[in-house]
Amino acid sequence: MKDLKHLIYFENLLQDAQNELVTKAVDEGMYALGYNCYYVPETLLNLPGCFSSRLRAPRCVSTDVAGYYMTNRTCPYARSILERAIEGGYNYLNALFGSESCATMERMEEHFALLKPVKNDKFFTTIIDPPMKGDENNLTYYKVQLRTKVLEPLHEHYGIDISEDALRAAIDDHNEISRVITAIGEHRKADNPNITGYEFHVMQLVSQVCPHTMILPYLQETLEELETREPEPKFPFRARVALVGSEIDDPEFTKLIETCGAMVVADRYCYGSFPSREQIEIRDGESAFDAICRHYLHWNQCPRFMDGMKIDQRHHEVERLIREFKADGVIFENMKFCEFWSYEKVLSNHIFTNELHIPCCTIEKEYALGAVGQLRTRFQAFIESLEIKQIQGGK
Amino acid sequence: MKATDKLIAAIDKKLERFDPLWQAENGTGGLRSRYYDKTGVAKWREWRGVKDTFYDYTQWINNLVSMAGMVASAPVPILKGFWEYRWMGSYLGTFMFIDRLFEGYRGTELRIAHQNMHAIVQSLTKRIAFILSNDRRLGGGPDTDKIIPHDETITPLFLKGFKDLYPVPMQTLPEFIICDIDQHIEPYYIDVAESFGLPADVCSRCAAETGVALDDALPLVGKIMLSTNMPCNASEATSMFQRRRIGLPDNPITLAMQHQEKEAIPYSRKELENALAFVEEHYGVKYDWNELFKYATLMNEQNTIELEKWDLFKTPYSPLSGIAESLYRLYSWQSANGTDPYFNKVDRKVIEIMRKCYEDKYLPFGGKTRHRAFLWGPSAVYYTDFPTWTQNCWGITIVLNMDSTMGYNMIDTTDPDKAMDDLTAFTQRACMRHHAVGGWENINAVWEWAKNFNCDMVLMNDNIACKGMLGVHAVMEEQARDLGLHFIFIEHDLEDSRTVSRQDMRNCVNNYMSVVLNEKPLDPTLLEFDDSQAF
Amino acid sequence: MKKVFAFLLKLIGKLLLIALIAFVATFTLYITNGENKLIYYVVRPFLNKHYDAQVRDRRIV
Numbered sequence: 001m002k003d004l005k006h007l008i009y010f011e012n013l014l015q016d017a018q019n020e021l022v023t024k025a026v027d028e029g030m031y032a033l034g035y036n037c038y039y040v041p042e043t044l045l046n047l048p049g050c051f052s053s054r055l056r057a058p059r060c061v062s063t064d065v066a067g068y069y070m071t072n073r074t075c076p077y078a079r080s081i082l083e084r085a086i087e088g089g090y091n092y093l094n095a096l097f098g099s100e101s102c103a104t105m106e107r108m109e110e111h112f113a114l115l116k117p118v119k120n121d122k123f124f125t126t127i128i129d130p131p132m133k134g135d136e137n138n139l140t141y142y143k144v145q146l147r148t149k150v151l152e153p154l155h156e157h158y159g160i161d162i163s164e165d166a167l168r169a170a171i172d173d174h175n176e177i178s179r180v181i182t183a184i185g186e187h188r189k190a191d192n193p194n195i196t197g198y199e200f201h202v203m204q205l206v207s208q209v210c211p212h213t214m215i216l217p218y219l220q221e222t223l224e225e226l227e228t229r230e231p232e233p234k235f236p237f238r239a240r241v242a243l244v245g246s247e248i249d250d251p252e253f254t255k256l257i258e259t260c261g262a263m264v265v266a267d268r269y270c271y272g273s274f275p276s277r278e279q280i281e282i283r284d285g286e287s288a289f290d291a292i293c294r295h296y297l298h299w300n301q302c303p304r305f306m307d308g309m310k311i312d313q314r315h316h317e318v319e320r321l322i323r324e325f326k327a328d329g330v331i332f333e334n335m336k337f338c339e340f341w342s343y344e345k346v347l348s349n350h351i352f353t354n355e356l357h358i359p360c361c362t363i364e365k366e367y368a369l370g371a372v373g374q375l376r377t378r379f380q381a382f383i384e385s386l387e388i389k390q391i392q393g394g395k
Numbered sequence: 396m397k398a399t400d401k402l403i404a405a406i407d408k409k410l411e412r413f414d415p416l417w418q419a420e421n422g423t424g425g426l427r428s429r430y431y432d433k434t435g436v437a438k439w440r441e442w443r444g445v446k447d448t449f450y451d452y453t454q455w456i457n458n459l460v461s462m463a464g465m466v467a468s469a470p471v472p473i474l475k476g477f478w479e480y481r482w483m484g485s486y487l488g489t490f491m492f493i494d495r496l497f498e499g500y501r502g503t504e505l506r507i508a509h510q511n512m513h514a515i516v517q518s519l520t521k522r523i524a525f526i527l528s529n530d531r532r533l534g535g536g537p538d539t540d541k542i543i544p545h546d547e548t549i550t551p552l553f554l555k556g557f558k559d560l561y562p563v564p565m566q567t568l569p570e571f572i573i574c575d576i577d578q579h580i581e582p583y584y585i586d587v588a589e590s591f592g593l594p595a596d597v598c599s600r601c602a603a604e605t606g607v608a609l610d611d612a613l614p615l616v617g618k619i620m621l622s623t624n625m626p627c628n629a630s631e632a633t634s635m636f637q638r639r640r641i642g643l644p645d646n647p648i649t650l651a652m653q654h655q656e657k658e659a660i661p662y663s664r665k666e667l668e669n670a671l672a673f674v675e676e677h678y679g680v681k682y683d684w685n686e687l688f689k690y691a692t693l694m695n696e697q698n699t700i701e702l703e704k705w706d707l708f709k710t711p712y713s714p715l716s717g718i719a720e721s722l723y724r725l726y727s728w729q730s731a732n733g734t735d736p737y738f739n740k741v742d743r744k745v746i747e748i749m750r751k752c753y754e755d756k757y758l759p760f761g762g763k764t765r766h767r768a769f770l771w772g773p774s775a776v777y778y779t780d781f782p783t784w785t786q787n788c789w790g791i792t793i794v795l796n797m798d799s800t801m802g803y804n805m806i807d808t809t810d811p812d813k814a815m816d817d818l819t820a821f822t823q824r825a826c827m828r829h830h831a832v833g834g835w836e837n838i839n840a841v842w843e844w845a846k847n848f849n850c851d852m853v854l855m856n857d858n859i860a861c862k863g864m865l866g867v868h869a870v871m872e873e874q875a876r877d878l879g880l881h882f883i884f885i886e887h888d889l890e891d892s893r894t895v896s897r898q899d900m901r902n903c904v905n906n907y908m909s910v911v912l913n914e915k916p917l918d919p920t921l922l923e924f925d926d927s928q929a930f
Numbered sequence: 931m932k933k934v935f936a937f938l939l940k941l942i943g944k945l946l947l948i949a950l951i952a953f954v955a956t957f958t959l960y961i962t963n964g965e966n967k968l969i970y971y972v973v974r975p976f977l978n979k980h981y982d983a984q985v986r987d988r989r990i991v
Contacts, residue, residue, distance in 0.1 A: 107866020343632030
């Protein structure tokens with residue numbers, strides 16, 4: 001396929017947390033608001049005058065200092081983020097909005113307050129207590145948390161407008177970038193897509209780490225480019241897979257799977273587009289804030305949800321993606337030391353393999369892609385099994 | 396001196412060479428001398444002098460009678476239970492367990508310890524008989540459908556408003572208690588869970604719970620189950636498997652993690668109310684506040700006495716400390732939780748003894764205490780006699796354990812509305828929960844607790860798989876240094892003694908005491924020994 | 931009356947003897963740690979053999 005015009009530019013934007021667009025926005029006086037987890041609605045961090053910055057630690061090769069603080073027996077994603085903070089990689093941030101989504105994430109975010117690694121006088125950290133069920137009581141609690149730990153501190157510290165109009169503007173911003181990303185992602189549904197999983201992953205990531213207003217024109221242009229982009233004459237992969245799991249913010253991981261022969265057609269993982277790029281709808285009589293909270297609670301598919309409805313939802317959602325994106329199988333990933341995904345992986349493997357009869361592969365990985373030999377072997381074996389299945393007519 | 400006392404003193408003098416404490420003092424042996432290597436099996440029971448040996452013997456009989464009572468009350472279900480459940484076999488290690496908990500105990504310490512222990516034994520034996528008699532897997536019983544199985548970290552008290560129903564913590568028998576008694580039982584269940592692909596780096600307690608569920612080894616009782624998000628991530632996740640395996644309608648009670656904040660109470664309260672409504676719906680019963688108040692009154696008395704105990708713990712004159720304190724508080728709070736008046740009876744007796752000791756300026760453990768330590772962190776329960784060892788080997792008294800500080804607020808016994816708020820605050824401060832996760836302030840409280848209880852040392856249990864505690868490793872050490880407290884991380888893998896052995900745990904203390912403090916052990920036979928094959 | 935008294939004495943004597951025998955037996959068991967040895971070396975190995983031979987219904991439902 002012909003190279004996408006902005007792909008290299010996008011790739012370069014992912015080389016540092018403080019990329020050129022982030023620097024430009026900060027220089028223009030916008031407030032940079034960091035977050036790690038989907039539980040903190042990106043939309044609330046894109047109020048007028050602010051921009052969201054989902055934290056990554058690109059090119060992080062060692063977590064020695066973070067390991068001293070959190071031991072080397074904790075999630076490498078959390079450690080890498082802390083390491084990058086201590087290195088000074090997030091000095092552009094004005095605030096970090098954390099979430100006690102898991103114990104390690106909470107401890108890592110706590111260190112932003114305890115060690116004060118972000119060299120910014122007005123920098124502050126808050127950590128929400130996120131809900132664990134999808135019912136009314138949990139929605140109410142979620143609203144209280146987001147109002148008292150995101151909106152009100154933003155207003156108090158930086159005088160950010162948190163009015164209904166401002167929130168509606170933030171929703172418009174969210175819906176627009178989501179519309180573009182979703183439209184780009186739809187191209188993966190084709191039998192012979194004119195986009196690779198890697199390329200999409202790169203674009204989804206830049207939409208999360210760059211100021212929306214600045215990255216949007218590039219994404220729109222790429223969408224237009226895709227309308228006419230010719231796919232390879234023949235589908236160049238041996239299989240199609242959905243990738244499900246925890247924090248995957250390195251497109252090289254997607255590339256690894258694709259170089260093994262399977263196109264990643266659906267991305268249901270933290271930092272992926274499912275969930276994150278759904279349209280927020282404001283219902284009749286509903287405030288913009290309520291709509292945001294309802295939306296994020298509904299779409300959140302974190303394995304920490306405990307009620308049967310949400311557990312079923314997350315499995316049905318993967319099943320839906322597999323169907324709609326015509327995936328031959330699913331890969332469940334968990335970050336090493338992640339309690340939630342470790343359990344979810346076991347349960348999902350059972351559900352997909354034994355109940356839904358969808359080929360499933362489960363792997364565990366480090367945050368930084370170092371030695372990938374074992375992973376490559378696993379993927380190759382899985383893809384081979386999918387191929388054999390295809391040859392045997394799905395039996 | 397009475398003639399009998401004279402006689403006893405003469406016998407004691409004659410037989411003192413058999414007393415391991417005397418042996419340690421005189422360099423002829425010690426507490427470990429009477430064991431067969433590795434096994435934890437003693438060649439003979441500890442000679443504690445005539446009076447204390449006889450007292451220990453009577454308590455052994457007392458516990459034996461409770462166990463015989465258990466078998467007599469439901470002989471067939473008990474035998475079936477032994478045959479069906481691997482974990483039931485482990486309860487046979489109870490006598491050995493009690494012996495090692497109170498090794499080196501004499502006089503008042505021994506009496507209080509046994510009174511506390513017998514409360515647990517009598518409660519547990521009744522519970523085993525009750526559950527097995529109603530276990531569907533073993534044929535069921537008259538109360539099978541009247542039982543409310545709930546997660547072990549949910550306190551049963553708030554469910555006591557259902558007059559004819561019996562709240563029963565699900566995992567207590569196969570996991571929560573039995574891992575105290577037998578260090579080899581849970582590794583079996585951990586292996587079961589890992590055989591399904593569960594990584595070995597998750598919390599071993601939760602892995603064991605998962606294994607019990609997957610091995611189909613949970614007793615089947617009740618019409619519903621109440622799971623919970625307490626205490627931590629892995630525990631939340633394991634409930635997915637329990638729910639599927641048990642197959643009963645589940646209502647997860649997800650209490651606020653950041654429970655110290657004011658927004659937590661309305662949310663958590665609603666969670667409890669929803670759970671009560673769920674029970675009402677499935678069992679067709681109404682909640683009775685007067686019934687609840689009856690048990691809340693018992694719990695309030697327990698907590699009132701507990702708070703008085705805390706005042707006495709702050710002095711050097713408390714004969715209650717270490718495992719006699721923490722295991723009792725753990726069981727009496729988390730499991731009995733105001734539902735068994737026997738615990739009130741014991742509390743009343745024990746506090747009387749403690750008051751007397753304070754008046755008499757009684758120095759426990761022969762005045763050999765060198766350090767007062769606060770034990771912090773989810774306990775390594777598979778090594779329950781660790782505090783006994785710290786006392787006997789190094790003279791480190793464990794004054795209080797983190798989990799002993801579970802819900803100590805009083806519950807209103809007149810107004811249901813106020814009572815519900817109180818119950819919420821109470822329930823949120825559950826075992827392994829309220830200080831290990833939920834924000835920095837919860838764990839940072841350790842220094843204040845240690846200071847208030849006049850401790851010069853903090854022993855921080857370092858569960859190698861507890862993500863909540865691992866995340867604050869260095870900051871805790873730095874703070875201890877700044878505050879001038881002795882601080883020791885005790886590395887362990889909770890219920891998997893294969894990863895970190897008991898000796899490895901002891902070495903954490905040995906190294907600090909000998910290398911940093913340059914102290915000599917009270918009993919050198921306890922310094923290094925192999926108990927890897929012990930229960 | 932004498933007969934009753936003699937009978938009572940005999941009974942008390944017997945009870946005391948039984949109590950003494952019971953005490954000696956149980957105290958011997960206690961001090962020699964007999965029950966724990968029996969459990970550790972005989973009962974648990976037997977039970978473990980049984981548990982190891984069990985076919986458990988081991989699955990995720």
